[in-house]
Amino acid sequence: MAANFKLFKKKDNKKTDGQNFSLSDKSKFAIVEAYKAARTNIMFSLSAKEKKCFAVTSYSKGEGKSTVSANLAISFSKMEKKVLLIDCDLRRPNIHNIFKLDNKNGLTNVIGKMVDIDEAIKHDVLPNLDILSAGTIAPNPSELMCSTRFYELYEQFIRDYDYVIFDTAPIGVVADALLLKDMIAGFVVVVRERSTTHGDLQHLLDSVKLADSTVLGMLEVGCTYDSKRRKKGYYYYQYY
Ligand SMILES: Nc1ncnc2c1ncn2[C@@H]1O[C@H](COP(=O)(O)OP(=O)(O)OP(=O)(O)O)[C@@H](O)[C@H]1O
Numbered sequence: 001m002a003a004n005f006k007l008f009k010k011k012d013n014k015k016t017d018g019q020n021f022s023l024s025d026k027s028k029f030a031i032v033e034a035y036k037a038a039r040t041n042i043m044f045s046l047s048a049k050e051k052k053c054f055a056v057t058s059y060s061k062g063e064g065k066s067t068v069s070a071n072l073a074i075s076f077s078k079m080e081k082k083v084l085l086i087d088c089d090l091r092r093p094n095i096h097n098i099f100k101l102d103n104k105n106g107l108t109n110v111i112g113k114m115v116d117i118d119e120a121i122k123h124d125v126l127p128n129l130d131i132l133s134a135g136t137i138a139p140n141p142s143e144l145m146c147s148t149r150f151y152e153l154y155e156q157f158i159r160d161y162d163y164v165i166f167d168t169a170p171i172g173v174v175a176d177a178l179l180l181k182d183m184i185a186g187f188v189v190v191v192r193e194r195s196t197t198h199g200d201l202q203h204l205l206d207s208v209k210l211a212d213s214t215v216l217g218m219l220e221v222g223c224t225y226d227s228k229r230r231k232k233g234y235y236y237y238q239y240y
């Protein structure tokens, strides 16, 4: 069963560049609650499939995948569960920027056996949240993600963590995200208001289906709302 989640941002005319969309103690109640609702739905999907991992993706670049991955990781870590967030966008990595970490040693370096996994993982970035950044940009990201070494690491991740979240590259640009299909319960798809088109979404759904994987739910970001609709219960998520 797929779930459909909505995230809302108050209507404003400000540019998004430079704004911080990471969850913190100062985040709006509605946004924190929307992530909690998404978390609950994802947890149900994971337990039904007996998996610990899911990936966040979207069709195009810049739709909010890394921000959503980061916020879901923060939200999951608040449940006193051990969470690992992995930046699997090996072409345009961003998770290290969001958490203000260095990206000297990351996933590519571990797969390439240049560094040990324990050295590469940033432990306790927040309570219960560890992060593995993407690492040095490699010329062959798809090959690295198909490697036996990556599968060995995956086995270790699911032994050591309660939840593993993969940030990925946009499916409409490269197929890297689909290479994770055997590790994950499915994809959480980010849809951006006034950016993602129906055509984009259809292409994404077709690609995921063709790869024999699943969409766990969709998360809409950058939405506007007005207070009247809010009072009428416009904040909701739904199963379909
Ligand atoms: N809820 C939101 N509302 C408006 N802008 C947002 C929201 N979430 C993220 N952004 C902004 O959108 C831009 C892209 O965000 P992000 O890096 O998370 O996207 P992405 O899909 O991971 O991009 P890429 O495809 O390059 O990896 C950033 O400038 C970010 O600040």
Ligand SMILES: [Mg+2]
Pocket: 065, 066, 067, 089, 092, 093, 094, 167, 168
């Ligand atoms: Mg990104």
